[in-house]
Amino acid sequence: MHQAEDTTTVQLTRMLRSADAKLSHELLIASEKGKKHAAYLLLHQGIDKERCKGMSGYTPLHYGATRGHLEVIQLLLDFGWPIDTRNDALETPLHLAAFNGHTAVAECLLDRGATINACNEDNETPLFYAARKHHHRVVRLLIRRECDLGLQNRFGDTAQDEAANEKTLMEFAVGNEDAQRLYSLKRATHLTQPHWNDDNRSSSETLLAQKLRERVLMFLDLKSLCLASQVAYRWHRAADNPTLWRKLGVSRWELLLNATMGMGTHPESKAIELRPW
Known part of the structure; x- marks a missing residue:
């Protein structure tokens, strides 16, 4: 009798985990593609924020920041997703927004309390990413918000050393x-x-x-x-x-x-x- 109950419990647990994993996967896709309405419906399903991760530890916020989907970013933050969440490389969503030149997304993240001097595994801040990719508007935004200009990465370089074009x-x-x-x-x-x-x-x-x-x-x-x-x-x-x-x-x-x-x-x-x- 007890063995049958234990078997049923295990099966139900597996089903719930499978359903949660499917919802998490769908939310990751919706965040990457900028499908705000789909993300809104999925977020109401109570998806586990700690387990909702894709390749390289990317969270929905990472995917949204990478693609520049501002409305999805705002929606996720409104639902309480941690703004400084890290992927496997210790990058925050602000890192990825800076790397891809999404000024509006970077500004939104900063306005909502993102750590401007957050460091990845190479001790690089979002300013390094923006400077390396020549996104001078993002560099301007970060400097206005008083990021650390003198911080060095693990190679001893500053963000300014990564800048190559005149505007940056x-x-x-x-x-x-x-x-x-x-x-x-x-x-x-x-x-x-x-x-x-x-x-x-x-x-x-x-x-x-x-x-x-x-x-x-x-x-x-x-x-x-x-x-x-x-x-x-x-x-x-x-x-x-x-x-x-x-x-x-x-x-x-x-x-x-x-x-x-x-x-x-x-x-x-x-x-x-x-x-x-």
Whole structure:
């Protein structure tokens, strides 16, 4: 009697595991192909987040980030999937979004709390991946979000060493300038405040941003100041499309805001016809 019950239990367990494995496989496929509706239905089946993995330890988030399926990524995060989940190479979804140049996905992951300096098995952050593949917009995004520019991989190289094209190198140049400004400000603040420590980092960054804004905005009249405020409000979108800026006839003050705030590459004065106010 007991032996028959044990056999039935084993069979039911196998059936449940088989069904769960099938659902997990379908979710992996839906995530890779960007089928949001299918993923939504599958996520309601209570799929085990720890066991839902494909080849090389890829999770649905890894597949979605690789293919750039933003809506699938958002859906998975809404259902509580761990944002810094690792594959067999210790890569996070942010690594794969950076490697494939999916700026919108990388931005979404960062906004949702992804670790910007997460390291893979070679001690490389997403910045290494973006620089290696010449995705200068992703490099710009990561630098804006204050990733570690000086971190070295296990070969002793930095992310900047991986950059080869001009646009990517220029983004690193801007980032290094901003890092130097921040270091100078922190050092000056340390001299005036003997008890300065790392807990005051956010305060130093706030002061730096304020000084940079003052450098630009001190030149503006009230009308121009209002326009600059509107530009800053939509900045993170507009900065990624300098061609659009030129077509709209952006003023020299807005271009100076671009360069000074470290939110993009320095404009080429010869390529842009500046107009007075």
